[in-house]
Structures are given as C-alpha cells and as structure tokens.
Amino acid sequence: MTGTVWFVGAGPGDPDLITVKGRGLLEQAGAVLFAGSLVDRAATRFTPAGCEIRDSKGMTLEQICAWLIDAAARHAVVVRLQTGDPGLYGALTEMTRPLDTAAVPWAVVPGVSSAMAAAAAAGETLTLPEVTQTVILTRVAGRTPMPAGEDLAALAAHRSTLCIFLSITLLDTVQAELRAAGWPEDAPIVVVQKASWPGAETIVRGTLADIATRCAEAGITRQAMIIASPALGARHWPDIARSKLYDPRFSHRFRRASAAEDTP
Numbered sequence: 001m002t003g004t005v006w007f008v009g010a011g012p013g014d015p016d017l018i019t020v021k022g023r024g025l026l027e028q029a030g031a032v033l034f035a036g037s038l039v040d041r042a043a044t045r046f047t048p049a050g051c052e053i054r055d056s057k058g059m060t061l062e063q064i065c066a067w068l069i070d071a072a073a074r075h076a077v078v079v080r081l082q083t084g085d086p087g088l089y090g091a092l093t094e095m096t097r098p099l100d101t102a103a104v105p106w107a108v109v110p111g112v113s114s115a116m117a118a119a120a121a122a123g124e125t126l127t128l129p130e131v132t133q134t135v136i137l138t139r140v141a142g143r144t145p146m147p148a149g150e151d152l153a154a155l156a157a158h159r160s161t162l163c164i165f166l167s168i169t170l171l172d173t174v175q176a177e178l179r180a181a182g183w184p185e186d187a188p189i190v191v192v193q194k195a196s197w198p199g200a201e202t203i204v205r206g207t208l209a210d211i212a213t214r215c216a217e218a219g220i221t222r223q224a225m226i227i228a229s230p231a232l233g234a235r236h237w238p239d240i241a242r243s244k245l246y247d248p249r250f251s252h253r254f255r256r257a258s259a260a261e262d263t264p
C-alpha cells in the first residue's frame with residue numbers, strides 16, 4: 001500500500017490552535033513525525049493508541065524523508081506535524097520533492113502562523129485603513145542569505161507592517177535596517193515570544209530606539225516574532241479611519257448603505 005503524507009500545520013504553540021482538519025488527520029494517523037524543536041509533544045495528543053510517534057529534532061532532511069516514505073508504505077495516514085503554517089520557513093519543498101520521486105502522495109493542511117498568533121496575543125491589527133494595507137512576512141539574513149532586493153531596508157521602505165521571523169538574535173541588524181529605511185526612533189515595535197504557548201507567552205513593547213534593550217531585559221533570545229508596523233498601538237489613538245466594510249455610508253454585496261447615514 002501507499003499511504004498519504006499530510007504536512008499539517010500544528011499552529012504556533014497552543015495545541016488547541018490546530019485546525020479541525022489537522023486534528024482529524026491526527027486522530028486517524030498511523031504514524032506522526034513532529035518537529036520537536038518548535039512543536040510541543042502535546043500537539044500529538046489527538047493520535048490513536050498504537051500510533052508511531054517520532055520527534056524529528058535530531059534528524060537530517062534525508063532521514064526525515066526516508067522515515068516518511070517508510071511510514072507511508074505501512075500506514076494509510078502519515079502526518080508530518082510542523083510549527084505554524086508549513087508554507088512559511090518550513091522546508092516544505094525540500095521534503096515533498098523526495099516524496100514525488102518515491103511516488104508517495106502528499107498534501108498540505110495549513111496552520112495558524114506565529115505571525116498571526118503574535119498579533120493576536122498583542123491585540124494588534126496588522127492592517128489599518130489609511131495607515132497600512134500590506135503585511136510583509138520576512139526575516140533578516142542569518143545562515144540563510146536574503147535574495148537580491150529583499151533586504152529589510154528595501155522592504156521597510158514601504159512603511160507597511162513587517163512580521164519578522166527567525167531574527168530575534170539579530171535585533172541590532174533589524175534596528176539598523178529600519179533606520180536605513182528612515183523609520184523614526186519612536187516607531188513602535190512589539191516582540192512576542194512563544195505566542196499562544198500556554199503559560200509561556202511574553203510580550204515586549206518598545207520603539208526602534210529601545211526594543212533591543214527591552215528584549216534583553218526580558219531575557220528574550222529565541223522563538224520570538226518581531227512586528228514593526230505603523231498600525232501598532234492604534235487602539236490608543238484618539239482617532240482612526242473607518243473600515244469601509246462596516247461604514248454605514250458604504251454599500252457592499254451583503255449590506256446596502258442606509259439612506260439616512262448616506263448623506264455626508
């Protein structure tokens with residue numbers, strides 16, 4: 001037999017943030033390989049008795065692929081459980097290409113990314129009318145270089161929301177690049193460590209000037225999302241532009257503008 005390998009987004013940390021579809025697959029799984037460096041073993045709690053469960057933390061890509069191919073020869077449902085969404089910094093294509101070569105069918109179930117979980121934890125919106133309508137998911141260069149045109153200073157020139165992954169140990173580089181793009185010293189930045197992890201989440205708010213110091217004081221060195229955005233803190237602003245969706249003067253497919261409120 002050849003089972004299917006499902007790349008399932010486990011979500012950002014809270015085991016309850018897996019999708020219903022992902023949970024359903026875990027309930028049917030014969031074998032689960034979870035990325036233990038970022039996914040808590042608790043995420044595998046939905047598996048049936050007798051399910052083979054393995055942490056891939058110490059494995060190479062070749063070992064991971066060999067394990068998945070071998071498991072698919074024995075089980076109808078094999079789950080590769082990944083942190084957040086599998087399509088973001090998840091080595092997805094490196095794993096699916098060997099499966100294609102081995103003619104093992106596979107599919108992806110999306111997950112809640114840590115970018116969304118961090119914004120939710122901080123009670124922030126990533127888009128705000130007339131402030132920013134764009135979100136850039138990015139990182140700064142570590143051992144993985146950035147492709148041409150994607151350095152943070154170039155992306156930050158848009159003045160849109162930046163969700164910066166994999167960069168908490170490079171906060172000084174983040175600061176330098178935002179400065180190079182002309183962001184002011186009082187530009188708000190929020191860092192969320194272990195967003196959604198029960199009892200472990202830390203939120204640090206600061207500015208371009210002091211965010212590195214504040215993170216150092218809070219002891220944040222890993223598993224953190226950096227959000228830099230002109231929309232941060234909007235709940236405390238005296239006034240914000242309204243979203244057209246809920247504006248009484250604006251008609252759309254599901255609601256007609258009310259005549260009374262239609263007049264300026």
Ligand code: SAH
Pocket residue numbers: 012013038083084085086087088089090112113114115117118164165166167192193194195196197222223224225226
């Ligand atoms: N696929 C994942 C990202 C994996 S890369 C996703 O969609 O979220 C790992 C990086 O994600 C970490 O360096 C950190 O920047 C971020 N990250 C993962 N889990 C996080 C969490 N619970 N809170 C904050 N950041 C997290």
